[in-house]
Amino acid sequence: MNEEKVSSRVIWSIVAAAILGFSGILTETSMNVTFPELIQQFHQSMGTVQWLTTAYLLVVALLMLTSAHFNAILSKRQTYMIGWIAFVVGDIIAIIAPSFWLLLFGRLIMAVGTGFALPLAFNVIFTSVPMSQLGKYMGFGTLIISLAPALGPVYGGVVTYTLGWRAIFMIILPVTIISLLIGWFNLDNQKPTSKNKFAYGQFILIGISLVSAILALGQLESGRLTAAIIILALVAIVAMIGFIQAAKRSTNQLIDVSVFRSKALVMALLIYATSQAINLAVNFALPQYSQLTLGTTTMVAGFILMPGSLLGSAVAPVYGSMYDRLGANKPLTWGSLGFLVVMIIFSVMAPNIATIGLTVVYVVFTLARNLTFSVAMTAGVAEVKPQQSGDVNAIFNTVQQFIGAVGTTVAALFIQTSGTTKAAIATQTATGFSHLIWFSTVIVAISLIWLVIYMKTKTAK
Template identity: 40%
Template sequence: MENKVSTKNAMAIIAVALVSFSGIMAETAMNVTFPVLTRYFSTSLNSIQWVTTAYLLSVTIMITTSAYLNKRYNTRYLWLASLIFFATGTLVGGLASNLPVLLIGRVLEGLAAGISMPLMFNLIVQLVPRSKIGVWMGIGSMVVSLAPSFGPTYGGALIDTLGWRSIFFILLIVPIISLLLGWRTIDNSEETQANVSFDVLAFGLLSVSLITALILINQLENGTVNILLLGVTIVSLTGFVIRSLTSKQTFLNIRLLSNSKFLFLLLPVVLYMFANLGINLLLPNYSQKILNTSSFWAGFSLLPGTLLGGILNPYFGHLYDKHGDKTPLLVGNMIFGISLLVMAYFTKNLGIIAFILMYMIFTFGRNMAFSIGMTASIDELSRDKKTDATAILQSAQMFMGALGTTVAALYGAQKSGLAVGFQHFLWLLFFISLVIFIMFFARQKTGNK
């Protein structure tokens, strides 16, 4: 029985994963609504992309608190809090009559995902036997990687039929399903640390640096650098690092970044998230505006690759359990890089079917390296460091996802046009794949699993 996951534990993990999956799916489902929302709210694409960026930023900031939250509060309390945030945010988003209200709804949904995502991975670490950790971390990675790609298909189908508000209203069934699965399976039996103190100053400094960094990058569309924002970002980030290294209060244990094996997996994992959310923003918009497809087909362009990656993620985890991480990481990144090279070089010659096929190859390679990289980065650490590692991984992923969305929007808004901007962004991602190879080889020199 030691090598099996009980039905109760599996249902507990799924109940939490549902909130994470639905929140992320709603985030990218909104990408295909951007042309509609720009007309509805009479604003620009660069303003509308904050529907995605605000969500990712709130997820990122909330995830940074997860190490503290998991020590201070029990799993059941955190799970119920995430359900309340998700239901409230989804309702607010569906009823929004203007852009600021829509952003408030997205922020509340982001807080829900910011609680549930690290909670899901922490549950996997706590409840799953060591011999099955790869498969179940693969399932967790599937939630993180599958949802962003599945969202555009979900959104595209609804916006052509029931309208953009239905994207939110239909998701209100998720808290109900999660309650049914988790009410009797998620308990509050684990011990908590009532005397642990939260480092408010470190949290505030990091939050300020993340917010100002994204705003700074977003304003590059104007062709100038906001010196004030740049100064605030640098000062607050520096203050955060100094505070984290000297404070005895609980927040993020950034000393983990001195572990080169962890660092050389963390960076590729977050760069894969940057690539995934960036291309998920531009490809549906490129399909609609350049290839003249419908909203449904724009969203559908991501679905086959999404399903392929989702189905194979547990298998990638099985590969890790049996053979370790060295070869799958290199093979996955090679496939990832080749797909980007082909799409970047032949952008103007590819139709919707060709892009669908290339996105399938892109997702196959990315998911293989992403899933195994995230599993190995946590699995190699001692148990007392896993919660902090999960918090760092998840918060960095979400920030890089927000950054990917922001940068992709800037490329899409280039004066030379969306077609050229999309191609330039693909070349950027290809260059990133080469950098990732360097990091994987550097990690191998420090020793392997």
């Protein structure tokens, strides 16, 4: 059976947007290994420095929500250019930042660029690739983007160890210029005819909800349930209810909330969110454990993550093709069960695991986790009408970034230390890391319930 041909221009358009998204994720994941050094240089706590990742992911999440709107009013090239300019401006600010707070500001501007680039890559796939090849090209786009977390820790570790952390942002600039040249000549510049107005009220409500939720989690650093935590949690809940009600009543929706009527889509989204939260939590905590407990350098901490991340990226197209051939049930089942087994093994080893053990376990962890992660989004999109794919794309990408911020915040809470000596810090970090892995294992076990519900309610293949 002959497959419909995908033009080279579409392929290069995917590449251009994916490279810019790759650059954003590369800088985000590379920063994790620099935190012990940044803590010393800027005299900030782990709870403060982790906002370089948490706030970045939160801004990306909020920008993801706008992707469906911008897709309706801007050409793909225009969307790309907004993202590229924001990313480069933020990158330059980060290079010259004399203080932690200016560095954080630069990272937030870079997050705007990433927030435009990531959904654009998948929007090109959803709108230009036939359904018969959707899994393959989702795997192709995911491969490029997932190389970033594969290379990020190593890139950050080696560059910081040899040139200093500012070089992380200097070296990435030529990559963004290559992306610009590819995108300018290949991305479609035809502007849609939609006159859709931006739903400012809905955006403000969901923004308040997400920010309040992250701030509430951050307040748990005190170890007590304070009035501030309760108030922030209530604000998050009320604002989210307000957003849902406003979206239901409006003819101009920020995102189409009716897609949540599909129980299978909701379950696929929960599976997707679980795997992302745990992945970001482990990716944040592991370099801290490596440096603060095992006493490794930033370079070694980065290399621990490299084999697993590279293999995880390499199998992304394979997992996409697996969905095309087998549907969603088998890959999601194999991935979920494998993920649980790996997490149990990880939990048993965590209190005393050394460098080699971390490297090996992380390889298996990534292979199992990526199978559920890669298939869940495609499975969710398959549950809605083609005209709703842009909204589902925005939802999944928003959840990916927001839940990543949640995972990072939770990890920082588990591994925070109060010791004043290296020995005390090493012991407290090891204990917190072990507790984090056990907590994550329980969450993975719970996600099996969502898998069962998904398989009972899904309508797609």
